[in-house]
Amino acid sequence: MSNPDELLVAIAAEVESQRSNQMSLTVVVGGAVITGRLAPEAVWRERVAEVLKDSDRLGPFADVFAGSPREPRPDDEPPTHLHFHLARILQGSLGIPETGGMYRVALKDINAWTVGDLRYIDQ
DSSP: OOSOOHHHHHHHHHHHHHTOOOOEEEEEETTEEEEEEEOOHHHHHHHHHHHHHTOTTTGGGHHHHHSOOSSOOOTTSOOOEEEEEEEEEEETTEEEEEEEEEEEEEGGGEEEEEESOOOOOOO
């Protein structure tokens, strides 16, 4: 979408304002299905920085995420990205990675979405 869905932007704004990570969402981006829970950008950045900090090779990049993204967003400026944690890219009957990852998705690139976290159950 070159113009993000207004309802999706409102959901992103609510996640940002509440500092909650309980909203589950599934999106389609460039044919990939990503499912997981949304987190406010600041919380997402903190978590990514924690993971990177513990890596011998990637530790120096932790500071990039730990720093503030920029001045706080004015209330009248809508979010531009969704920040997923515990998220998986669905491929067939697999979720990659199995334990969930951290994804940042531009709202303008989302082709379709639904509320909820899709899960596969083998029977």
